Amino acid sequence: MSVNKEVKRVTTHVLLEMKRKGEKIAMLTAYDFSMARIIDHAGIDIILVGDSASNVMAGHQTTLPITLDQMIYHASSVIRGINRALVVVDLPFGSYQGNSKEALNSAIKIMKESGAHAVKLEGGREVKESIERILTAGIPVMGHLGLTPQSIYKFGTYTVRAKEEYEAELLIEDAIILEKSGCFAIVLEKIPASLAQKVAKQLTIPVIGIGAGGGVDGQVLVLHDMLGITNEFSPRFLRRYLNLFDDITKAVGNYVKDVKSNDFPNSGEQY
């Protein structure tokens, strides 16, 4: 019997056990009650209330504009929809980079006001003190290395990270620092598959990849991308399971046609 099937609630300990037994971890983003309810029902292990909400829910170009209160709104909606998954919430840009006290306060506010189970933040050695301080309040922390979208203006592009030897070494060092600081898992975004596999082998905590190959302990995708709601974003790592942009366009087109032609509502669809 898999660890995943046995548990009523996914916890950070369950995830560690899954890694230990070589059972892959499935993670997706969600930002609202209805989607969270469906993906929890479908058996997802971790739901990330990602700051990608800034892009896919609010239409911004980057993740930078979303606020702490907006993240809490999304997270509390997700929490009302789930029974089983572990819910992790991104600390948004500007809510933790100032100092570790600010990071702790932001993490506490998320946990208190949304009911979420853990937080995620981007960065390596530069956020070590913040991770340790958040952990003193008993709040589990997930790390995030590789492509870190909150630093997009520092790097200038969304291309694959850590391709050079020295960058790869720095990333491995950072991953070890995150594990030693107490992170329960880390996300590796858009890095070479061989490097991600090396990190996953070296760490005892789960390593979840996005665009980081199959040699890691689990995978995460942005829900709107894998469902094909976003149709203009097609990186190589993305597998689309549906094409909802086209399906919804067709359904709404049919509705418009039916209303305008007086086909809807028919006699059986009224009182």
Ligand code: KIV
């Ligand atoms: O915000 C987000 O959706 C993320 C994932 C891409 C890991 O951080």
